[in-house]
Amino acid sequence: MKETTYIKRPNRTLFIYALIYLAFLYIPVLFLPLFSFNDSIYIAFPFVGFTTKWYSQMYHNEPMFAALLNSIRVGGATSVIATLLGVFGAKAVTRYRMPGKPVAMFIIMLPLVIPGIIMGVALLIVVSRSGIPLSLYTVTLGHILVCVPFAMATLIPRFEGFDRSMEEAAADLGENAWWTFWRVTFPIVFPGILASLLLCFTISFDEFIMAFFLAGTDPTLPIYIFSQLRFPAKLPGVLAMGALILVVSFFVVVFSQWLRLRNSNDITSSGI
Amino acid sequence: MSIEATASGEGMPERKSWRRRFRALFLRSEALRGYTLLSPTMLVMAFAMCLPFIVMVLMSFWTQKGFDIDTSFTLNNYQEAIDGPIYEALLFRSLMISGTCTLATVLISYPMAYYVAFHVHKRKLLWIILMTLPFWTSYLLRVFSWKIILGYNGAINSGLKALGLIDQPLEFLLYSPTAVIITLAHAWAAFAILPIYVSLEKIDRSLLEAAADLGEGPVGRFLRITLPLSLPGVIAATIMIFIPTVGDYVTPALVGGPNGLMLANIIEAQFGRINNWPMGAALAITMLFVVAAVTLIYIWITRKLTARIA
Structure with missing residues (x-):
């Protein structure tokens, strides 16, 4: 019956607009892989020739691999800790009625509404005043702050769609709190946890502003890329690496989004 | 438990x-x-947010003396932040650039969100992933790709030259506030689309059918039902874009040129090249307060307006 209302009528103008919009989103990004196969250190049309040498040169780039490893370490630690904090937080705010919950949520979500540079310099000041050397640990701390709101936003819809009577049944059958969590709660919210891990890793892996202030002598990958952008001769190498990063992160994100949205009937409740 | x-x-x-x-x-x-x-x-969260903020406030009252910091209380940094014409100009430009970018992003994203919310019935999930996917890929690389496109010898200029349409590269493309606005709009599009989409998706379709039954035309239905009900999403989107773009320094540094530099670039310089941390702290706090004030005034005004509509 609904099929006949005007709401369901296809709208060609809007469809074309949507395609143009997607082109605006995607075409700029596709220039990176496109030019990464161009046999010239100048990034310009017309193409000189096809080459894969920028990719093979990358293979021997030791500093880049070191930076990549640093980013993976930071991203791994960040995603695990931020997701753990997110699980505690999401469980608490969805399971219990608490006075002052909006205030608590406001504090936890605060990093979303503070410009990154301000959090970056504030952390830099406190870290250097207390004599802690800048390192990958300080970068990780900064990234945890950035990621916890995202972890919460990913996990809360999962915990909200959760049927509490299952936990109560487990408790009635004699499971204690921890075993109830591991054997009942955890398997049910696991897709959310996995999505949160992947999203936090992606955010940390790409994060530049905080890392720029908080990294010591060990650069993360974005910092390494930024340092290379100043040298025109290094640009094709950056393009090749960028193209690879794009391809990998596309797959990771598609997978994590799919995990996150797959079973939630109500997509609207998942927010950002 | x-x-x-x-x-x-x-x-x-x-x-x-x-x-x-x-x-x-x-x-x-x-x-x-x-x-x-x-x-x-x-x-x-509270510890890692509050402690640095308190220390930063303290530091903004100190003075840089060569390589040392004089910890006696002074308001000189704020005095300089207010008196120095450069800071005011940069702050104003930051607000202008990110304000324009926010407006542009929301305007171009609204129809897209509308399309997916109202006209996509199959594979909605695919569309949502498609719209938000670029947001999760490296920010730095996305900014860099605009440098490739807009550059002096970039894709647009070299492409037009190869086609014989221009002799000299168009210089206005890169290193201008416009380049910053385009790049930021592209980078933050997902932040506009998602909140708007969510608020549109939540609209009860029977309201629209009721309006149609009562003889309201498509324009009237949009203006009197869809638009007012989607305003919370629009407001959320503007805030979610405005706040991070005001404080961005990567985009201005890469594509902005001297005329596209923003306040965040000078803050970054205070902690690097210029090496005047207390001044940088004072500027960061000034920026935070201005951003908070602008956001709160904006929320207040939009509340008043939406209350009048509803």
């Missing part, structure tokens, strides 16, 4: 009763249990 282990066996009746009383309170008070569970997250 009880976190405490079961109270131990016989002896020590007094302590046991105290413990039992605590446990009873703990089990009875939902709020207490909730906050116990929330406390790790709360503590980490």
